[in-house]
Amino acid sequence: MNKQDFNDGLLGFLDASPTPFHATQNMCGMLRNAGFLELDEVEKWELEEGQKYFVTRNDSSVIAFTFPHAKEYVMVGTHTDSPNLKLKPNPIIEEHGVVRFGVENYGGMLLSTWFDRDLSLAGRISYLDSENMIKDTLVDVKKPIAIIPSLAIHLDDKANKDKTINKQTDISPISTCQEDFDFNEFLKEQLMACGVKDVKKLYANELSFYDTQKASFVGIKDEFITSARIDNLISCYVGLLSICSVDNTKAMMFIANDHEEVGSETTSGAGGSFLENTLKRVFSDYEEFVQVVRSSVLISCDNAHAIHPNFPSKHDTNHMPKINKGVVIKTNANQRYATTSKMAARFKNVADGVGESYQEFVTRSDMGCGSTIGPITATRLGIDTLDVGVPTWAMHSIREVCGGDDAHSLYKILVAF
Secondary structure, eight states: HHHHHHHHHHHHHHHTSSSSHHHHHHHHHHHTTTTTOOOOOSSSOOOOOOEEEEEEETTTTEEEEEEOOOOEEEEEEEEEOOOOOEEEEEEHHHHEEEEEEEEEEEOOGGGGTTTTOOOEEEEEEEEEOSSSSSEEEEEOOOOOOEEEEEOOOOTTTTTTTSOOOTTSSSSOOOOEEEEOOOOHHHHHHHHHHHHHHOSSSSEEEEEEEEESOOEEEEESSSEEEETTTHHHHHHHHHHHHHHHHHOOOOOOOEOOOOOOOGGGGTSSTSSHHHHHHHHHSSSOOOHHHHHHHHOEEEEEEEOOOOTTTTGGSOOOOOOOTTTTTEEEEEEEESSSOOOHHHHHHHHHHHHTTTOOEEEEEEOOTTSSSOOOOOHHHHHOOEEEEEEEEEEEESTTTHHHHHHHEHHHHHHHHHOOO
């Protein structure tokens, strides 16, 4: 796949995936189109050698794998979630002539970037139908329905100096002046738009606000890609295309977990049992399971911090990854990243073999370091792991930036593995 087609598909995937639920739904559709067969966790699995399969959990995590006669798997791990504003269960706040939505911060958000954006709402709604069956449906309002207006500079003379944001009072999206706004009716309208007419009772929802501005190319020569949720949907897209591109005889597995941004300690997160359960069902003999884990490798793909030209002092002098200069290998002495010298050498060798560049990242010794699913999965399974990522600016902003070359480069390296 050439770089232009790859990036055009990436932009479409970013736009179509406002929540982990939608990202997972879209990936499942792409897997089906590539000939993968869907498995159900509550049913008995009868796997056939030479086939390829996928399975989901919580509608927000997915694992896909080939099933050849081989035990040395290349696994690619990513996560589907991004920082956002999630609706509270009873979200409506009516005062001062408007209706606001009560929201809760999900993950380490860069809150200042959420002001003055055209926001829409998407996620999952659970309801009871006329046959007393609980159903779930994904919805996406798509049109802008809310905004968080900044306070005018005239009313806050410290706005450009030491502005702080109160997560409870300052960041509530304003939606309407309608005095008789009925939130449940609004949800039913969204279900109707999805073809759901049989709603006896609304029970619960997991809905998130998102920026309606589309992903786009930026730069004199379209050098950059800017979008919401680049962290970490770009890795999901790369990993998914990689496993869809390999031959059925190649042993490969793709894992996209939810909840990385809040610690991964959930049933569908990397700290849960999803991957381990899947591997033990594929390799039911314990000896075989251990052999597969110890002979396989996991490439944890999550975005890396590119050097910000306006803030170069935030990086270690010898570890300043640049946009469009190659995939970043992430290392941390305290194991916040799982990279070992052995795994780094293997990755570099494969990259050299296909003529792709790579860079090194170590955070400054006097600054904290984020983490990924890499150390979590390595600890839970005992699998040799490497942390890599696409260099990115404005990570955890409502609109992030990466290069137009780096994701395609990572794709070529993963396929070469």
